[in-house]
Amino acid sequence: MFRLGLHLTLRSGREGLVRLLVTTAAVGVGVGLLLSVLAMFNAYRSTIDRPCWECTEKTSASGSVLWNYSQDYYDGATIERVDVAAVAPGAPTMPGLAHLPSAGRYFASPALAKLLAGAPEDRLGARFPGTLAGTVGPAALDGPDELVIVVGRPAAELRALPRTIRVAAVDTDPRGLSTSQFYQFGFALGTVALLVPMMVLIGNATRIAAARREERYAAMRLVGATRRQIGLFASMESVAGAVAGAVLGIGLYELLRPAIARIPLLGFRFFSTAVTPTGSGIAGAVIVVPVAAAVAGLIALRRVGISPLGVSRRVTPPAPRAWRIIPLVAGLGVFCIPLTADPGRQRHSPGLAVGSLLLVMVGLLVAGPWLSMMSARLLGRWPAGGAGLLAARRLADSPRVAFRAVSGLVLAVMIGTALASIVPAAIASEKVGSSGSLDDVLRVGFVNGKRLNQGLDFGLTPADAKPVLDAVAAVPGADPIPLYHPSGGEGPAVVVRCADLARLPALATCPAGAATVLLDTGAVYTDNISALDRLLPLPTSPARVGDPSGLLLSDLLVPTDSAATLERVRTALSPYAGLVEPSESPMTFGEVGHVRAELYDEIQRVVTLVAALTMLIAGSSLAVAVASGLVERKRPFTLLRVSGTTTGVLYRTVLLETVLPLLTATLVAFGVGLLLAYPIARALAPSRHAAVLPGAGYYLVLGAGLAVALALIGACLPILGRLTATRNVRFE
Amino acid sequence: MSLLVADTLTKSFGSTPALRGASLTVERGEIVAVMGPSGSGKSTLLHCLAGIFTPESGEVWFDGARVDTRGDRERTALRRTAFGFVFQFGQLVPELSAVDNIALPLLLDGVRRRTAYARAGEWFARLGLDGLEGRRMGELSGGQAQRVAVGRALVTKPAVLFADEPTGALDSLTGENVMDLLVETVRAEGATVLIVTHDARVAAHADRRVTVSDGKVVTGVRV
Numbered sequence: 031m032f033r034l035g036l037h038l039t040l041r042s043g044r045e046g047l048v049r050l051l052v053t054t055a056a057v058g059v060g061v062g063l064l065l066s067v068l069a070m071f072n073a074y075r076s077t078i079d080r081p082c083w084e085c086t087e088k089t090s091a092s093g094s095v096l097w098n099y100s101q102d103y104y105d106g107a108t109i110e111r112v113d114v115a116a117v118a119p120g121a122p123t124m125p126g127l128a129h130l131p132s133a134g135r136y137f138a139s140p141a142l143a144k145l146l147a148g149a150p151e152d153r154l155g156a157r158f159p160g161t162l163a164g165t166v167g168p169a170a171l172d173g174p175d176e177l178v179i180v181v182g183r184p185a186a187e188l189r190a191l192p193r194t195i196r197v198a199a200v201d202t203d204p205r206g207l208s209t210s211q212f213y214q215f216g217f218a219l220g221t222v223a224l225l226v227p228m229m230v231l232i233g234n235a236t237r238i239a240a241a242r243r244e245e246r247y248a249a250m251r252l253v254g255a256t257r258r259q260i261g262l263f264a265s266m267e268s269v270a271g272a273v274a275g276a277v278l279g280i281g282l283y284e285l286l287r288p289a290i291a292r293i294p295l296l297g298f299r300f301f302s303t304a305v306t307p308t309g310s311g312i313a314g315a316v317i318v319v320p321v322a323a324a325v326a327g328l329i330a331l332r333r334v335g336i337s338p339l340g341v342s343r344r345v346t347p348p349a350p351r352a353w354r355i356i357p358l359v360a361g362l363g364v365f366c367i368p369l370t371a372d373p374g375r376q377r378h379s380p381g382l383a384v385g386s387l388l389l390v391m392v393g394l395l396v397a398g399p400w401l402s403m404m405s406a407r408l409l410g411r412w413p414a415g416g417a418g419l420l421a422a423r424r425l426a427d428s429p430r431v432a433f434r435a436v437s438g439l440v441l442a443v444m445i446g447t448a449l450a451s452i453v454p455a456a457i458a459s460e461k462v463g464s465s466g467s468l469d470d471v472l473r474v475g476f477v478n479g480k481r482l483n484q485g486l487d488f489g490l491t492p493a494d495a496k497p498v499l500d501a502v503a504a505v506p507g508a509d510p511i512p513l514y515h516p517s518g519g520e521g522p523a524v525v526v527r528c529a530d531l532a533r534l535p536a537l538a539t540c541p542a543g544a545a546t547v548l549l550d551t552g553a554v555y556t557d558n559i560s561a562l563d564r565l566l567p568l569p570t571s572p573a574r575v576g577d578p579s580g581l582l583l584s585d586l587l588v589p590t591d592s593a594a595t596l597e598r599v600r601t602a603l604s605p606y607a608g609l610v611e612p613s614e615s616p617m618t619f620g621e622v623g624h625v626r627a628e629l630y631d632e633i634q635r636v637v638t639l640v641a642a643l644t645m646l647i648a649g650s651s652l653a654v655a656v657a658s659g660l661v662e663r664k665r666p667f668t669l670l671r672v673s674g675t676t677t678g679v680l681y682r683t684v685l686l687e688t689v690l691p692l693l694t695a696t697l698v699a700f701g702v703g704l705l706l707a708y709p710i711a712r713a714l715a716p717s718r719h720a721a722v723l724p725g726a727g728y729y730l731v732l733g734a735g736l737a738v739a740l741a742l743i744g745a746c747l748p749i750l751g752r753l754t755a756t757r758n759v760r761f762e
Numbered sequence: 763m764s765l766l767v768a769d770t771l772t773k774s775f776g777s778t779p780a781l782r783g784a785s786l787t788v789e790r791g792e793i794v795a796v797m798g799p800s801g802s803g804k805s806t807l808l809h810c811l812a813g814i815f816t817p818e819s820g821e822v823w824f825d826g827a828r829v830d831t832r833g834d835r836e837r838t839a840l841r842r843t844a845f846g847f848v849f850q851f852g853q854l855v856p857e858l859s860a861v862d863n864i865a866l867p868l869l870l871d872g873v874r875r876r877t878a879y880a881r882a883g884e885w886f887a888r889l890g891l892d893g894l895e896g897r898r899m900g901e902l903s904g905g906q907a908q909r910v911a912v913g914r915a916l917v918t919k920p921a922v923l924f925a926d927e928p929t930g931a932l933d934s935l936t937g938e939n940v941m942d943l944l945v946e947t948v949r950a951e952g953a954t955v956l957i958v959t960h961d962a963r964v965a966a967h968a969d970r971r972v973t974v975s976d977g978k979v980v981t982g983v984r985v
Contacts, residue, residue: 034869038857046857249853252814253867253914254842256835 031259035266038246046267052235052654053271054278057323059647060228061279064221064315066290068307069283071217073291073300077172082205083124084110090198094118095130096185098194100607103600103615104154105593106624109142109177111158111607115185117196124180124200126170131182135163139171139178153597157604159183173298192477192608218384226391230438231651232323234658235271265324272320279319280312297628350400350429358393361386362702366709387706391441394695394702398433398440401698402691406432409690416675417682424687432691435655438648439739440695443732446641447703450728452710467536468566469620472588472599475611489515489582490609498609501602502588507595508602509533510588514581516548516573523548524585525578533589538568546573590618638731645735653742656688657749664753671754680754681747688743696736763826765790765954766922771810771820772977773803780806781817782977788922793945793955795968796979803977804958805926811956812845812924813837825921842871846915846923846953848944850930853911854899860906861886861895864913871918885913889943905936912944916951923948925957929964941967 039050086097096117102109114130123129131137136158138146143165146155158181166178188194247260255263291302307315364386406425409418425432476490476498490498495512502510511534513524526549528540540547547570575581590596600616610616617625660667667680704723724732766788773781780803788794788811796804809815810822813829814837822830824844829837847853854863861882868878886892889909899907908928915923928944929937945967948955957968965971973981 031869033875034866037862038855246855246857249855250866250870251838252841252847252849252853253870254838255870256838259870 031262032266035263036270038263039267039270049235050267050271050274053232053268053323054274056228056231056235056647056650057272057275057319058278058282060225060232061276061315061319062282062286063228063643064225064319065279065283065307065312066286067217067221068311068315069287069290069305070293070295070300072306072308072311073304074217074295076304077296077300079204080172081125081169081202083170083200083202084112085203085205086197086201087195088197088199088201089195091196092118093196093198094121095197095200096183096188096194097197097200098188098191098608100193100610101615102157102604102607103617103621104145104149104177104597106621107175107177108615109179111179111181113181113183113188113191113194115183115188117185122199124170125202126167127180131160131163131180133182133184134160136160136179136181137164137166138162138180139166139176141175142177142179145177149597150594152601153594154601156601168301168303171301172296173300175298194608226441228647229322230441231647231654234434234438234651234655268324269320272323275323276316276320279315283307297625349426350403352400354400355397356393357389358397358702361389361391361393362705365390365706390702390706391444394440394444394699395437397698398437398691398695399429401694402433403429405690405694409686417679417686420679420683421686421690424683425690429691431659432687433695435652435659435688436692436695438651439645439692439735440648440699442641442644442648442735443696444699444703444706445644446728446732446735447700447724448706449641450638450724450731451704451707468534468618469623470590470596470618471534472586472590472596472616472618474586474588474603474616476583476585476609477611489584491582492580494609495583498583498586498603498606501606502586502599505595505598505602507591508588508599510586512578512583513549513585513587514578515584516575516581523550525549525573525575525581527578534587536566537587538570540570541572544570544572546575546578547571548573638727641728642731642735645731645738649735649738649742652688652692652739653746656684656743656746660684660746660750660753667750668754677751677754680750684747684750685743689740692736692739700732764788764823765792765825766811766956767821767823768807768811769821769823771807771817771822773806773810773815773817779977781810781820783820784974784977784979785820786811786972786979788954788956791952791954792970793948793957793968795965795971796956796958796974797960797962797965797971798974799960802974804974807974807979808924808926808956808958812847812922813840842867843918844921846918846920848908848911848915848923848925848928850927854907854914856899859896859898860891860902860910863899863910864917867914867918882913882917885917888947889913903936904932905940908932908940909943912940912947916947916953919951920953922954922956925955925959927959927961928957929959929961934963937961938963
């Protein structure tokens with residue numbers, strides 16, 4: 031039976047070969063994309079699961095290592111720095127190192143080692159005492175571009191530094207990320223966005239010349255082939271295409287792999303070794319997609335089982351009813367209402383969000399035939415000659431078939447519109463402030479190192495602050511503005527001299543005649559620059575302090591005149607890293623905004639790529655469906671030709687019956703996409719929810735997608751001329 | 763005991779009735795021609811007797827056993843082992859060669875490949891198709907293709923051959939040749955034949971003619 035099935039698969043003539051090739055290509059693209067998404071997900075998982083040596087906080091009086099962790103910043107990148115000193119035998123090491131460096135030596139990550147070799151000493155190298163002794167291995171790093179340095183220091187010197195702790199072991203627990211649910215949601219969304227149109231393509235591919243194939247299988251049923259035997263023949267063809275496609279997909283993935291490894295999903299590149307779908311992932315994709323293809327093939331041919339006479343006796347199916355709109359509305363409700371009620375909720379229930387999103391997508395597919403029928407009825411009221419009449423009748427009689435051809439593209443439009451609406455809203459909320467006049471101002475917050483291990487206490491005493499201020503002031507081009515705590519306690523308000531503030535009017539301005547003012551700087555320490563942008567200039571109130579230099583130094587704002595000055599200031603501050611507020615790299619406002627904007631830009635690029643790929647798959651699906659539909663209707667079209675209908679009328683008929691559902695469903699899909707995007711965009715940028723529309727780039731992609739779709743339909747039309755040549759009137 | 767019995771069958775397609783209480787009895791070895799105007803229900807009657815359709819009411823019996831109450835699997839097995847079919851067109855698989863097509867019912871029934879092809883090959887000489895074993899359907903004339911269909915229908919040595927307008931797509935001379943061959947072969951095989959036709963020349967080959975009108979068997983004439 032397998033031999034007979036294989037024979038039918040491989041020797042089914044040109045139609046069979048085309049069907050096999052299209053199925054192979056569709057499955058190949060699907061497997062390739064699925065493996066790519068899986069590889070990215072695994073890289074993401076392995077990165078967030080890496081041992082978090084930076085999290086080492088557990089002190090031990092009998093520990094053998096002194097440990098001082100801080101963050102620095104250089105040319106747009108954070109440097110993770112840890113100073114260590116062994117104080118007893120048997121000192122533990124950290125991931126990525128065979129042993130900790132001895133005093134006067136340091137280990138740097140490969141990227142930082144390369145930077146150190148090229149950057150001027152006073153901008154970078156002078157921050158790290160000692161000489162390079164080796165590199166930090168991948169086990170301690172997020173990716174090949176991460177900047178990490180482990181500096182060996184004399185124990186006495188390190189003990190004197192603020193924030194030095196004594197530890198018995200380096201922490202190796204997985205780090206995790208607060209945004210992991212967001213990323214998991216993103217991965218799920220991306221997978222669905224790519225796979226659903228691909229399954230539609232596979233479904234359309236298996237339907238190529240389905241009616242003719244149904245006749246063949248019906249003939250076999252007539253002479254006694256069981257349903258199981260027919261199912262075997264049908265699925266063998268799909269599986270043959272799927273197996274060939276799986277091999278193609280693995281090859282495609284291997285081609286894409288270097289490009290995938292370069293995508294900085296978390297703001298940095300992953301190690302290429304981490305970007306792997308893993309053996310089980312490959313096995314899963316290679317099994318899941320072909321099985322799905324086989325199922326799609328069986329579903330496409332399910333009617334053959336009904337009768338050995340094929341579908342010739344099939345009665346016209348009932349017209350789609352209005353209930354078909356219900357799943358779509360329900361899906362939108364489940365997706366939007368919880369988000370509208372609680373904008374942060376989607377982060378807590380990604381399962382519900384993905385489930386309702388799937389319901390929306392399925393709902394759109396269910397509602398599509400009804401929408402096609404309604405548009406056909408509208409067309410029927412204004413029949414544009416013979417072509418309009420034929421197209422309207424065809425659409426009204428077979429709205430399911432008509433919609434099936436455009437279903438992939440419709441899904442692509444919905445997903446693309448939703449993503450393209452969400453991402454610009456998020457980016458807009460981040461980018462606004464980064465171009466402000468604070469862009470080149472470095473901000474540094476200080477803590478009282480002496481009380482560090484008993485809990486954070488903000489501000490430096492005048493004695494601790496003096497060397498810091500002197501070191502920064504010594505850098506040519508740097509002119510620091512100190513902010514002081516009014517009473518030495520923690521609080522949002524700081525005291526600043528009006529003479530200093532006059533150099534930074536964007537931050538705040540003093541009332542006339544005032545020498546010092548109070549500023550509420552609670553908003554200054556935020557990485558959401560747009561929030562600060564909306565608050566500036568900050569309100570001031572009179573301070574009762576004449577000279578604040580006797581107060582605790584809270585923050586330092588350092589306007590810089592060049593990148594070189596900026597790095598020199600950071601180098602000057604590096605000996606006092608222990609005094610800087612933990613987990614806050616000394617960064618300019620512009621750098622903070624830039625980091626976020628870069629990440630969102632990257633996300634937007636990935637989204638555009640996914641949308642373009644989705645539309646490409648969907649466009650291919652449309653072309654396959656249109657070509658397949660023409661082959662299916664060879665007989666009625668030829669009879670129309672024979673009875674005097676011109677090819678022009680037939681062309682217009684095919685165009686109308688394809689373009690009408692395409693445009694109707696695209697409009698609905700666009701609206702659904704906007705509805706999906708609205709609550710998410712509102713959650714991302716609560717104060718900017720007045721309008722959520724995709725950027726111009728998306729309209730270009732959408733327009734190009736529709737143009738390509740129309741071009742593909744146009745490209746199929748010449749087939750119609752050849753198929754309906756009058757010599758074809760004898761069909762058997 | 764009659765080999766085939768249709769007892770007051772009714773069958774509709776949507777709201778269109780095709781059979782309205784049709785009854786027919788066919789004896790073993792008999793050749794019966796079913797005639798009638800287009801849309802009278804003669805093909806539907808044949809399909810019900812062959813287990814292709816299940817009637818809405820009435821009974822179908824074959825060799826003393828009910829057919830209409832059997833499941834699809836059993837009716838499929840019946841078509842594979844006890845029935846043969848020759849239709850006007852569309853019954854041969856164009857992807858397969860002539861010998862593949864004749865061997866197909868045997869292969870589907872699990873007969874070993876070599877045996878199936880040996881038995882299929884025997885038919886080519888009997889049908890006057892020598893040398894055409896490897897030809898596909900598109901490479902055969904209409905008459906040759908119908909003879910392949912006859913071979914395929916009889917290769918399993920069926921008890922009943924159902925023929926629906928077997929010469930409808932052929933010119934009169936070719937149709938006559940095909941009918942001569944068909945009748946000669948089924949007589950030799952001892953098979954029973956039910957032929958649906960509107961062509962009196964085809965019906966002339968039958969032992970008995972019945973007429974279907976408006977979904978009922980109205981007359982029967984022994985030739």
